[in-house]
Each structure stands twice: as structure tokens, then as C-alpha cells.
Amino acid sequence: MKRQGQSLRRGVMVLGLLAGLGGAMAAEPREAISVRLPLAGYDLLMTEDNVTGQAFQLSRLPGALRGRVGEAPVTLEFKDQKVKGTIGTSLVNLEVKKEGDVVKAKGGFGGRPVTLTLSPREMTVYVNDCTYRLKATEPGKTYEGRRSCDSSLRPPSVVSLPDTFLAASPEEQASLLLLAL
Numbered sequence: 001m002k003r004q005g006q007s008l009r010r011g012v013m014v015l016g017l018l019a020g021l022g023g024a025m026a027a028e029p030r031e032a033i034s035v036r037l038p039l040a041g042y043d044l045l046m047t048e049d050n051v052t053g054q055a056f057q058l059s060r061l062p063g064a065l066r067g068r069v070g071e072a073p074v075t076l077e078f079k080d081q082k083v084k085g086t087i088g089t090s091l092v093n094l095e096v097k098k099e100g101d102v103v104k105a106k107g108g109f110g111g112r113p114v115t116l117t118l119s120p121r122e123m124t125v126y127v128n129d130c131t132y133r134l135k136a137t138e139p140g141k142t143y144e145g146r147r148s149c150d151s152s153l154r155p156p157s158v159v160s161l162p163d164t165f166l167a168a169s170p171e172e173q174a175s176l177l178l179l180a181l
Contacts, residue, residue, distance in 0.1 A: 033180055037147075038154035044180055046164045051176060058179075059111050065172065069179050072110075074154040078171035087111075087179075094178075098170040101140075105174035123159065127181050134159060140166065 032043040033051070044053040051058040058067035058074060064085075065076045068070075072088035083094040086111075090111030097104045105116040109127065117124045121143070122141035125132040132141035134157065142160045159181075165173060 008121050019022040024042055024137060031164045031167055032160075033162065033176065034158070035180055036158040038157065042103075044176075046176075048145055048164070056179075060168075060172070065175055076180070077174050078169060078175075079123075081171070083109075083116075083171050083175050092175075094171075094174065096136045096171045096174050105178070106172075109178050114178055116177060118173065118177065123177075125181055127178050132157060132181060 002083070010155075020168070022089065030048065032045045032053075034043050036047055044051050044056055048073075049060055049062060050067075050072075055070045056068075058065050063078045065074060069087065074087050076083055076085040076086070076087075076092060081096050083092055083096060085092045087110040088178075092107075092109050093106050094107040094109055094114070094124070102117065102119040104118075105114070107114065112128065115124075115126045121136050123132065123134040123136075124144045130147050130149035132147045134145035136142065137144050137158075138160075140161070143157065144156050144158045147157050156162055165176065168176070
């Protein structure tokens with residue numbers, strides 16, 4: 001009987017310790033671009049040097065992104081409000097402008113036409129034959145809304161942006177969003 005009481009106390013202590021650690025870890029801010037689509041969800045961990053996630057490995061270099069997204073090698077250069085490079089064998093030729101607190105991008109990305117408008121109030125993106133119309137639920141950080149390629153019965157899409165993303169250049173912000181979506 002005495003042994004069972006000690007085991008129970010130890011078990012309760014271990015559970016309490018684990019719960020405390022879990023709470024501390026949950027309270028720690030996550031520096032990830034979080035994408036929640038109706039049928040998929042993923043996080044892209046963003047550090048000063050890299051952006052990584054499942055099938056997403058990019059190095060953040062001064063004025064460039066290099067690495068892989070899926071099976072495609074990515075080489076993007078940022079210069080004079082332009083993004084140029086390749087995704088796989090497809091060209092990237094994107095013009096990026098920042099007007100006040102609004103980032104706008106337009107051009108070719110991975111061989112397809114794209115447009116992007118990102119402001120603290122909304123995010124509108126046309127990429128891969130799909131238009132995202134997302135309104136800010138937390139200005140400049142979290143956006144929620146529908147995308148044109150989903151039925152109205154599906155839940156909304158949600159995109160959350162970390163502080164590391166917000167500190168990046170407009171060219172890098174546009175490139176990362178287009179790659180993530």
C-alpha cells in the first residue's frame with residue numbers, strides 16, 4: 001500500500017512538471033508562417049537564417065532566397081524592387097512595391113501570373129489559379145477568409161505571420177507568401 005502511494009505521488013509530480021513545461025513552451029512565441037487551408041495546414045518556421053517546414057528548406061541570404069520547395073530548387077534574387085530567379089525550371093520575374101504600409105507584387109512567379117496585396121487590414125493573393133481574399137483578424141499578423149478554389153461549404157483559410165516575416169524586405173515577404181500558398 002505504501003509503495004502504491006509513493007508511485008502515485010511520483011506520477012502526479014511528473015505530470016505536473018510536464019504540464020508546467022508544456023505551458024511554458026506554449027507561451028513561447030512561435031516564429032512561423034502558419035497556413036491553415038480547408039484540407040491542409042502547415043507551419044514554416046522562420047529564423048534569421050532559414051525558412052523550414054515539411055518539404056520547405058530555404059536559406060535567407062542578403063538579397064536572396066535559396067533552397068528547395070518540394071522537389072523544385074529555388075533561387076530568388078531581390079534587387080531594385082524586383083524578384084528574379086527560378087523555381088525549378090520556371091522563371092520568376094516579379095515587381096514589388098511598398099506604398100505606405102501596403103506591399104504590392106505583380107508579375108510571373110514560377111512561370112505563372114501572380115498578384116499580391118498585403119496590408120495590415122487585408123491580404124489578397126492570386127497564385128496557382130486561386131484567389132485568396134483574407135481580412136485581418138489581428139491587424140498585420142493574422143488573416144482569415146475564403147479562397148476562390150474552395151467550395152462555400154469548406155472552412156475559411158487562415159494565414160498567420162510572425163514578427164520575423166514582418167521585419168523582412170517587401171520582396172522577401174512577397175516571395176515567401178507566394179511560395180507558401
